[in-house]
Amino acid sequence: MAAALINVPKKAKSGDVIEIKTLMSHIMETGYRHTTTGAVVPRDIITSFTCRFDGEEIFRADLFPATAANPFISFFTVARKSGKFDFEWIGDNGFSETASASITVE
């Protein structure tokens, strides 16, 4: 299981703008590097990141070889009700990871 780090406030007041920070451990091999023998190191990156709240997509990102290793992405959302954030990373070679975090809105 690849390691995901998620930072979502546990509690928020309704209407608060909250920041969500995510980090997924991944090598993000660009496919542009060569070994000492001249062979190309094949590309192995995460290509897509999606965040859903109670099943509804709230944020999505396309990732490229230009994304640094262990992709860090942060974004904002408005806390309206208690629920669950689901995060999904999809990439080369069948890479697929999920994580989730819950929030209580008062």
Next chain:
Amino acid sequence: MQRRDVSTRRRFLGLAGSTAAIGAFPFAISIREVEATPETMATAIRSVTGGATVQTGKVKLDIPPLVENGNSVPMTVTVTSPMTSDDYVKSIHVFNEKNPQPNLGNFYLKPGAGRAQVATRVRLADSQKIIAIAKLSDGSLWSVTTEVVVTLAACTEDVM
């Protein structure tokens, strides 16, 4: 004597290069910001804008102007927008000029985001120009351009 030869050759190559570049551009530009950028970046930008006019403003790109290590460069894009259901930022696209490929990231937002701001970490292979373009819900496009200087380029440390 040899030195002079080298410098003449360099000047010639430089001249030849810039002439070729000028020749390649006229059909590539639809907006002012893109004029000095290579063809691949212009193509990538066109695929987002569809050739529509991109205005300057509203977008803020926070990236260190002097980067010591291009392997991980923190970058934050903020767009001035009320983020209401009828006036919000649909997507943010970030492009670069000199990496092997022109995209740094595409981010798709929803009106419920509250604040049109995303942050990530990118790789930069050279000192270059970074362009962030925001697509708003009314279809208008806004951009900002920033120059960054990179001292240690991404991916070269393996070769050394």
